[in-house]
Amino acid sequence: MSKYLVSAIQNIGHRVIEGIWRLGVGTRFFLLVLLKSGTSLRRFNLVIRELYFTGVLSLIIIVVSGLFVGMVLGLQGYETLQKYGSESAVGTLVALSLVRELGPVVAALLFASRAGSAITAEIGLMKATEQLAAMGLMAVDPVARVVAPRFWSGVISMPLLAAIFSVMGVFGGYLVTVVFIGVDQGTYWSQMQSAVDFHFDILNGFIKSCFFGVAITAIAVFEGYDAPPTAEGVSRATTRTVVTSSLVILGLDFILTAFMFRGVS
Amino acid sequence: MSSENLIEINDLNFSYSTRAILKGIHMTMPRGKVIAIMGGSGSGKTTLLRLISGEVKPSSGHVKFSGNIVHELSRDQLFKLRRKMGMLFQFGALFTDLSVFDNVAFQMREHTNLTESMIRDLVLMKLNAVGLRGAHHLMPNELSGGMARRVALARSIALDPMLIMYDEPFTGLDPISLSVIGNLIRRLTDTLGMTSIIVSHDVQKSLEIVDYVYFIADGVIAAEGTPADVLASTAPFVHQFIHGEEDGPVPFHYPAHSYRQDLDLGEVGV
Numbered sequence: 001m002s003k004y005l006v007s008a009i010q011n012i013g014h015r016v017i018e019g020i021w022r023l024g025v026g027t028r029f030f031l032l033v034l035l036k037s038g039t040s041l042r043r044f045n046l047v048i049r050e051l052y053f054t055g056v057l058s059l060i061i062i063v064v065s066g067l068f069v070g071m072v073l074g075l076q077g078y079e080t081l082q083k084y085g086s087e088s089a090v091g092t093l094v095a096l097s098l099v100r101e102l103g104p105v106v107a108a109l110l111f112a113s114r115a116g117s118a119i120t121a122e123i124g125l126m127k128a129t130e131q132l133a134a135m136g137l138m139a140v141d142p143v144a145r146v147v148a149p150r151f152w153s154g155v156i157s158m159p160l161l162a163a164i165f166s167v168m169g170v171f172g173g174y175l176v177t178v179v180f181i182g183v184d185q186g187t188y189w190s191q192m193q194s195a196v197d198f199h200f201d202i203l204n205g206f207i208k209s210c211f212f213g214v215a216i217t218a219i220a221v222f223e224g225y226d227a228p229p230t231a232e233g234v235s236r237a238t239t240r241t242v243v244t245s246s247l248v249i250l251g252l253d254f255i256l257t258a259f260m261f262r263g264v265s
Numbered sequence: 266m267s268s269e270n271l272i273e274i275n276d277l278n279f280s281y282s283t284r285a286i287l288k289g290i291h292m293t294m295p296r297g298k299v300i301a302i303m304g305g306s307g308s309g310k311t312t313l314l315r316l317i318s319g320e321v322k323p324s325s326g327h328v329k330f331s332g333n334i335v336h337e338l339s340r341d342q343l344f345k346l347r348r349k350m351g352m353l354f355q356f357g358a359l360f361t362d363l364s365v366f367d368n369v370a371f372q373m374r375e376h377t378n379l380t381e382s383m384i385r386d387l388v389l390m391k392l393n394a395v396g397l398r399g400a401h402h403l404m405p406n407e408l409s410g411g412m413a414r415r416v417a418l419a420r421s422i423a424l425d426p427m428l429i430m431y432d433e434p435f436t437g438l439d440p441i442s443l444s445v446i447g448n449l450i451r452r453l454t455d456t457l458g459m460t461s462i463i464v465s466h467d468v469q470k471s472l473e474i475v476d477y478v479y480f481i482a483d484g485v486i487a488a489e490g491t492p493a494d495v496l497a498s499t500a501p502f503v504h505q506f507i508h509g510e511e512d513g514p515v516p517f518h519y520p521a522h523s524y525r526q527d528l529d530l531g532e533v534g535v
Contacts, residue, residue, distance in 0.1 A: 125361075126360075126361075129356070129358060129361070130354045130355075130356070130358040131358050131359075131360055131361070133320075133354070133358065134352065134354055134358040134360075135360075136320070136347075137318055137320070137347055137350065137352045138347065138348075138371065138372050138375070139344040139345070139347040139348050139372075139375075139376065140371075140372070140375050140376075141344075145375075
């Protein structure tokens with residue numbers, strides 16, 4: 001019995017130490033990426049090329065999901081609010097839910113699944129097929145040439161995708177509540193306009209999505225670069241990117257919300 | 266250092282943690298020659314290439330490339346030195362998101378200020394040298410294994426290096442592709458006046474095209490000589506390797522407990 005207990009404690013200790021070690025290596029790698037971002041920023045076409053893969057190709061999932069999330073919010077919101085005779089506030093409910101929380105968070109979760117996993121898989125496969133080693137032997141730094149452009153493309157595209165998600169959500173809410181249910185159009189927009197504050201709501205939501213963009217792409221590029229160069233290694237790294245990013249997004253969201261919206265009515 | 270030798274390796278030792286891979290290696294590689302490094306799997310051949318290119322540092326001893334001790338160079342100096350080296354990986358390692366043309370143009374765009382029209386001419390010349398000028402628009406996934414390696418060869422000579430290292434260039438090729446690659450290595454070495462190092466298991470093809478051979482076994486140089494010397498050698502290791510014999514100094518079995526013990530049959534006579 002005590003043998004199993006010791007073994008379990010050792011196992012936990014080993015995992016904790018490994019986790020801390022990976023956190024340290026990941027942080028160092030993140031700083032290295034920042035240090036070597038000069039090439040990406042000087043040759044911005046490298047970033048633009050990656051923006052297409054991470055941003056433009058993620059558009060469809062963001063647009064469709066945003067639309068449906070907004071429609072569900074409109075429907076649920078209307079059903080609840082009409083019990084209290086406050087159905088006119090449905091526009092406010094949809095907009096605030098989206099720009100403060102659901103827009104940045106759901107868009108980030110989708111971005112992590114769609115673009116984060118793709119970045120990890122691509123870098124991991126480049127490593128497994130010796131493309132990164134070949135680049136190094138051609139005196140081209142793979143961190144500057146491959147990793148940094150992907151990192152910055154993610155950082156740039158994430159807030160834009162979150163904004164598009166929120167816009168589509170507001171439009172989805174409009175479709176359900178105004179077009180299908182018949183809430184007054186003027187009320188929907190004017191309530192929203194008066195309740196949504198640019199600084200507290202929209203800007204804070206934008207800042208949140210910037211943090212999420214940095215976190216997701218930093219995790220994705222690190223996992224890809226650190227992946228063992230085998231099929232199984234790349235597969236595990238891709239899974240880790242999605243799981244870790246999702247947890248980090250939710251944790252970060254709580255922390256940021258606590259700082260941004262505490263005491264705001 | 267003799268100016269005739271591009272690479273001099275002196276008393277080179279290398280270990281992965283406590284496992285010694287290379288033990289006291291001495292080699293010289295003259296300019297303009299094709300040198301083969303042969304040995305069984307895991308004998309440290311690829312590690313030797315990584316030491317020459319400065320990817321890993323030796324435990325002791327050194328590799329001198331064109332008068333520079335490789336492991337003592339700073340990162341910038343090492344990257345400058347690597348512009349004089351080319352490397353052909355086992356399966357080409359082409360950049361899969363770039364076309365054949367862009368793969369060959371990669372180093373020119375990264376390291377030179379040549380205009381696009383000059384790069385175009387140079388890339389087509391390099392591709393012509395490997396017989397694939399007509400394939401410049403293809404993507405790597407549209408190439409056969411042999412074609413991919415020829416493109417990788419064109420890419421590795423893009424900046425006219427002094428040295429090209431070939432890591433298992435013949436693996437998995439059909440006889441025609443194998444012959445084409447082998448002859449290209451010899452022809453390009455002679456035409457461009459560079460030095461080539463081939464790490465290979467393909468005894469027949471390698472001995473046809475190389476000037477000198479080193480055999481590595483258990484981390485030391487087991488034999489060396491010209492192809493004629495090697496073919497005439499009676500050294501047990503060389504004989505076993507060249508003729509692919511099962512019995513000899515290189516054991517068939519990985520070290521293990523006694524067979525009877527593993528099968529729980531008890532010891533003989535018990």
